[in-house]
Amino acid sequence: MPMSINNRHKVSDFASRVYELTSKVPKGKVTTYGRLAALLDLKKGAQAVGQALHCNPFAPTVPCHRVVRSDGDIGGFAFGTDSKKKLLKSEGVEIINNKIDLSIYCVK
DNA sequence: CGTGTGACTCGGT
């Protein structure tokens, strides 16, 4: 596990796990808050996951823009949903009517 | 230790 995900400033273990998982999402694909929560055995902790990402101190390191809502909605983004949309678009993710194409969900 | 809050989700209206 990459140490660079937890040094600098101390973050909660929970947040570290979230960042680590998020950093594994391949370019061009996306995952959901709920999916990350499930991988952390917190199947109902999607909101907690979102909170961890909001405080994401590794903005460029952790591709938090590849995390969207379960219904395909953009979700949120510390720098504005507009930036999030553009980033995804530049990675090849289709965004239609403010919704992510559910067919490119990362299945891991 | 109790409360409030939020980049969530689901089901009902």
Next chain:
DNA sequence: GACCGAGCCACAC
């Protein structure tokens, strides 16, 4: 489709 309320979880106060 939009709005609302309830349930869940980590975290700041």
